[in-house]
Amino acid sequence: MKLQRDLSSAARREFLGKLGLAAGCAGTVAAGVGALGAVQEAEAKTDGGASFPTPDYDWTKHRWGYGVDATKCIGCLRCVEACKKENHVAGDAHHFRTWVERYVYLEGEDKPRIDSQQDPVNIAASGSEKEYRFANRYKDAKVEKAFFVPKLCNHCTHPACVQVCPTGATYKTKDGVVLIDHTYCIGCQYCVQACPYGARFFNDVEHVTDKCTWCYHRITKGLQPACVEICPVGARVFGDLNDKQSPISLFIRNNRVQVLKPETGNAPNVYYVGIDKEVN
Amino acid sequence: MDPLHVATFTGYVYPNETVIPWSVLIVVYPYLTGLVAGAFTVSSLYQVFGMQRFKPVAHFALLTSLCFMLFVPVPLLLHLGHPERAFNSTITPHLTSAMAIFGYAAGFYLCLLVLETWFAFRPHIVRESQRKGPLRWFFRALTLGSDDLSENAMRYDRKWIFALAVIGIPAAHGLHGYVGFVFGSLKSREWWSSDLMPVVFLFSAIISGVALLIVLYVASCKLRKIEIDLPCLKGMAYTLWGFAMLTLVLEGLEFANIVYKGREGIDTIMEYVTGRLVIPFFVIQFAVGAVIPILALSFMIWRGTTGRALVAGVTASACLVLMSVFMMRWNVVIGGQEIAKTGKGLLDYHLLIFHREGLVAALSVVAAPFVLLLLMTRLFPPWVIEAETLTHA
Structure with a gap:
């Protein structure tokens, strides 16, 4: 904070x-x-980046980026749990800084069946809104294709949320992260409306808008975001785009990546590998 | 957690979307702003364009506009998570934000409205300040030390009123077009993201304000047991008729654009409009609230209806238009949020009754300007001014 x-x-x-x-x-x-x-x-x-946000951190020297390899994600949802705990996100089915979507194509169907951990069936399977699990709901169906897609704030280069914020409480840092000043936000939720990715939500405790910060308090100390750290299969990749040998630079260089909803012009900074045309 | 906006859903929606961000209060907010702009239009038709038939309602329209404008910020303040920080957007405005600039536009217009009302009612204020009575000091303060009612001073006042009314036209209408821009400029929602949105908002604002004035004028005449000025009423009916046709065409065009372009997510939009939205959108907003009043007004104008039939017909049409415009606001604000940003799911907004952002709060905010107007007409009777100007004209 x-x-x-x-x-x-x-x-x-x-x-x-x-x-x-x-x-x-x-x-x-x-x-x-x-x-x-x-x-x-x-x-x-x-100014000049001498002391933000930790004494030895210089935000002018980094340009953070994030990658998601959907071919690796197993839908274990440990990332969701880690994020909720790390960032004290409300433990219910309506507030997520990150979430995972499941796409299942059944035999004979044109469109995928999509759900995420907040679906009532999945909540029933886990037994609580605070436990995250994908119910084995397709075990008797003939599945043609299925995959998981982790989602989070895209920390866009041209963020629509920052554009519409009436006070400037939400802003883009010099290292490419979109943050919110909870002490200045008026809670109008215009940014929630403007985000095309559904990444923002209203924090009912602080009465302000909230969203993923790529764990800014961690990355500025040289750590990985909690979701990246916890991922058991390396489906989530994070690093400095200025460093050509960083995991994210290698991820982008070695793969054919894409972003979500490029037509919005927001220029997202979360790069995806292995997603399908139905993912947006 | 706060159960207010938790919505049930069908299909796939982003998890955070299950909390609907903007409630019924954000429906009320553009509705009030629209009434302000529309009422001001009628006032300007007399003050600027010199349409004498609007004289009986010119000052009343100004007073109505002011009373409603004073309550425009209330639904916003009730909605904000931190209303005490509301002025952050004015102190340190983020200049790319439509909402931040709206604060300045609204503030400017409010000042203009107060100033014009003061000039328009100055003779009454000065006279009341010289009369004995408990409110003498109140009116004396309101004179701001200026009690000159000479012909020279009045000519000077008229110049000010004219200038303010002229500036007020773009200010009032720009203000409401701007409200449309707040929604239309968002590219995240297909239902909102339309270049026509500001224009649709503007024209529907004008008809709602004119309709409101018709209803209030007729009601005030009945309450005061005086005869309704039929040429004036007919003038307002003509204004309503013309602008209602334009509004209907624009709303139709906007909807046609969405359907015809058929961009991503159109299947969900069609599922929504042909399902849950049939009654509020096609039946109430379009058929009952727009087509019927237009047909009724066309019929009355064609047949040269007059007398009690004209009063009843025009008033009923105005009531339907008021309902239609409210439904338009509802269908835009709530409708837009019920269509998920995924383009693959629909949400269901639940309106609570007793809550800071519930039905009772919304009704109170809508009712408050009427109460204030009642009080204001006691303090500043517009009819007295109208009568005076009629004599002096």
């Missing part, structure tokens, strides 16, 4: 700095100019 606050205040400082400059030029609000000028000065000292 503190991390998000720090980062957002930097963005806000930048805005206020520009505002201060504009106000100064116009010669208006004399008192305000002084205050804003001070903010600008403070920004000049902190």
Whole structure:
């Protein structure tokens, strides 16, 4: 939380700095100019990536990216559980920073049957909304093709959520992650509407919008996001796109990757391998 | 958790979509904004375009517009997770956000409306401030130290009213077109993502405001036991008739565009409109709320209906239009969210009764401007001003 606050205040400082400059030029609000000028000065000292968000982390030196190899995913849902625990996400069937979709093509059917861990049948199989399991619901059916697709925030290069946020509480960091300042968000949920991927949700405890941060508190310390760390089959890949030998750079170089809903122009930064035409 | 927006679903929807983000209050919000814009239109037809037949409702329209405008932010504030931070979008606006800019547009329009109302009612305010009575000090404060009612001063006031009304036309209509943009500019939902959305919102706003004014004017005449000014009513009926036809065509075109383009997810949209949406969309919004009033008004205009039949026919048509526009807002706001972003599933919004964002709250927000208007007409009787201007004209 503190991390998000720090980062957002930097963005806000930048805005206020520009505002201060504009106000100064116009010669208006004399008192305000002084205050804003001070903010600008403070920004000049902190910008340049010296101390965000951990003392030795420089967000100008990284460009994070994420890969999903759907051919490897076994639908164990440990990633969902790890994410919920790591990020204190509400333990119910309506709030997920990451989830897994199951696509099943049955013999004689044109369209796949799709469900995720939040489907009532799967909840019934696990016995609780806090336990994540895919029910063995197709055991008696003739399955032609089936696969799992992990989903999460795409941390788009042109995020529609950031575009619509009225306060700037949601913003894109210099290392390519889309974050939300929970202390500044007004909870209008315009960003929830704007996200084409359904990645955002309303946090009923803090009354603000919430979503995946690629575990920003971990990756800035050199760790992997919880979902990547826990994945037993290596279906989730994460790394620095600036490093040509990082897992994500190799993943993109060695595979023919695609992104979800490219027609939106959002330019997602989660790259997929092994998904089907029905996945969006 | 808060059970408000948890929706049941069919097909496949993203897990987070099972909580519907925008409730009935976000239906009420564009509805109120539309009434403001529509009522202002009628006022402008007199103040700017000099249509004398609207004189009996010109000041009343202004007062109506103001009363409704004052309550426009309420549904938004009730909806926000942190209403106490609402001004964050004004203090540090994110300039690419339609919602942030809306705050400024709405603020500007509200100031304009207050100013125009003040000029329009200044003679009444000054007179009341000089009269003995408990409200004397209230009116004295409202004069802002200006109690000059000379012909020169009044000419000056009229200039201001004209200028404000002229600026008010793009402001009021831009404001509502902007509300349409809030929805139409989102590319995440096929049901919303339409270039026609701002125009559809604008025209439906105009008809809702005119319809509201018709109903309020007729009701006020009945309450005051005075005769209804038929040329004025007929003028409003003509306005309603013309704009209702345009609105119907635009709404039809918008729907035709979605169907004809048939982009990804159209199967789910068709399943929705031919299933659950048949009654609210085709029957209530289009047939009962748009086609019937247009036919009824056409008939009355063609036959030259007058007297009580005209009053009854126009008022009934106006009531249907008010219902239709509300359903249009509902079908856009709630309908858009009931069609999943996956394009492969449908959700079912459940309206709660007693909740911060429930039915009672929504009804209260809709009712509040009427109560305020009742109070305002007591303090600032528009009929007195109309009568005066009639005498001085």
